[in-house]
Amino acid sequence: MNHNRSAGILLHISSLPSPFGIGDLGPESYAFADFLQKSGLTYWQILPLSPTEESSGHSPYSGLSAFAGNILLISPEHLVEEGLLQTTDLPEEEKASDQVDFSRATAIKTDLLQRSWQYFKEGASPDLQNEFKTFCKKENEWLQDYSLYAALKKHFGIKSWTDWPEEVRLRKKEALQQLQQQLEGETEQEKYFQFLFYKQWFRLKNYCNERGIKIFGDIPFYVGYDSSDVWSHPDLFKLDDQLEMEVVSGVPPDYFSETGQLWRTPVFKWRERKKEVHHWWVRRIKHSLYIYDLLRLDHFRAFSAFWEVPATEETAINGYWVEGPGEDLFRKLEKEIPDLPLIAEDLGEIDQPVRDLMEQFKLPGMRVLQFAFGDEPGHNPYAPHNHIPHCLVYTGTHDNNTVRGWYDKASAKEKQQLAKYSGRRIQPQKVQEVMIQMAMSSVAYIAVVPMQDFLGLGEEGIMNRPSTATGNWKWRMQKGEANPLLAKNIARLCRLYGRERKEEKSKK
Structure with a gap:
């Protein structure tokens, strides 16, 4: 990094404007790239x-x-x-x-x-x-x-x-x-x-x-059951002789769900077919770094240990932890790809072995400001004063509400903590400005803000609601919303907090 x-800015391609029902790689994607450049991002x-x-x-x-x-x-x-x-x-x-x-x-x-x-x-x-x-x-x-x-x-x-x-x-x-x-x-x-x-x-x-x-x-850490990867390489996954899933993926109860999340994707045979699974993963990471400049490993904690659930279960509650690939896989990746440009998505239930794995390979993690005010911020790792330089700070992710939507549903305690911490009287319609300023002023090397927060959107701007199977991934930006005035305001914040883009072309 x-x-x-x-x-x-966090904005998926599908969220761009276009006349064809979904954002795509057409003219509006280039207009957004120009907007990013003008914004100093x-x-x-x-x-x-x-x-x-x-x-x-x-x-x-x-x-x-x-x-x-x-x-x-x-x-x-x-x-x-x-x-x-x-x-x-x-x-x-x-x-x-x-x-x-x-x-x-x-x-x-x-x-x-x-x-x-x-x-x-x-x-x-x-x-x-x-x-x-x-x-x-x-x-x-x-x-x-x-x-x-x-x-x-x-x-x-x-x-x-x-x-x-x-x-x-x-x-x-x-x-x-x-x-x-x-x-x-x-x-x-x-x-x-x-x-x-x-x-x-x-x-x-x-x-x-x-x-x-x-x-x-x-x-993602997992691949879909109905995918070419599983059909083409069933020997890499925990399937029975009829290729039915014996166990499935998920996460235990957490911030997002009291019953955990049951993803129902197949689990890799990390131990039984170690050589073959590692080879597939090295190919996958190399391919991803061919098409991206920086790569986030979603659900990073599974590289240390993952939550495995019997396929017959209706929720993720009755799962159990299984040891993941750990340092063996990252040693192989280091040999193939020097200076791994990887980010660890370390949200959720994180234990010391996960932190040790990140530290061992110098992988930066994430700090999400919406998680900073549920308890006293003093020792909360998501509160800005507890950030470290070697991390990324977010106002929220694609799995969170927008900042305005979060604030509208926040408890009285959370609202009080935010007001105390920021030293400001919070206006609900401008709460995103407070959080964006906190992200930009953090010591974290990289600050990322979802486009919905820069636009000041409420709950209508949610991209994904974890544990819900329908109605997600649909939010789109309107044509003209990524405008020169917004670019100017973002560029001002970048200059103010020393985050303006360094004028050097990528080596790729």
Whole structure:
């Protein structure tokens, strides 16, 4: 982690304005990069870019692949620029909603991407065709499995692989070979979609890097049960001989839920298949650091020990702690990737072994200001005076309410503690300004503020409600909200607290 004082904004790509039902890698993503530059900010933090689907509530933390990109984020406007769509193919523009419409976005993007595939097959330039071939060769280790999985999923009516015919579910060689031949065109199409995603992604990333903006990514500890990773590599997970989950992931009761959180994703065989699981994880981290400049390891405490729950349980209460990969995995990562640019998401129930693992590999953790005022702040690690330089400070995360929403529901004690601590009479409509100022003035090297807090939004700006399966990941910024006046105010805060972006281009 760069030890210069700096700051950033947390805003997922899907939360950008666009006329296609979901934010994407189109013109508004470049406008936001310009906004970050004018604001004096260094980091653009996003959520995982994995492909999502309706059955998992479109959660980016339960994606269909740990390596593939979400094709709903592909920009139709850029496809027109590249001659891979015609302007007349685009639907009539509708006013951008403040909510992602996943159904509409899926319908629009599916149609446009299939049209683009036809344009590519019928008239792509030799240079573009060679670029596609190079991509397929370079990414083959994950792309072949994912593209076949995606083609099969459509072939079997969008059902989970667990509901496919037995011979396909269990990857019987003869059945797979037959389907590979039958679905060769569909598999190639899925590879093309991934090619488009990564082509557009790196175009945006390079644009940001050239302006001194670094992309701050995020990867979940677990992968979804219905994913190409589990279907392609079932031997890496605790599954029975019919590939049903024996145990599932979750967390014990905590701040977010009295019964814990039951995520119901498969658990890795960290001990039984140590070599193979470690190899997969090294590939995953290397791939992630290829597409991001800085990487947050979500649910970091699981690297030390994770909460395992019998698959028959209805809640996470009756789980138990199991030892995680610990230092062995990070030793392997150090050999492959010097100066690991990793951030540990160390929220929740953290014990000394987790802290020791972070200290051993010099991984910075997180301080969330919304957690600072439930008790006396004097010894609360989230209170600003207890921060350390080697950490990141947040007003809130994607799993929190907005600051205004938090304050509206805060207890009288929390409100009193905040007023005492800040030395100010708190106005509910301006509480976010107090918290942003605290974050910016912290000694933490990096301060990150969700865009919703910079916009002063209330509960309507929540991105995710943990332990709820529907209605999440939908918040969107409106066109024009990331405006010059807001950029000027943020730049003033960055200068005031020594967090203005250092004018140096990324080496990547």
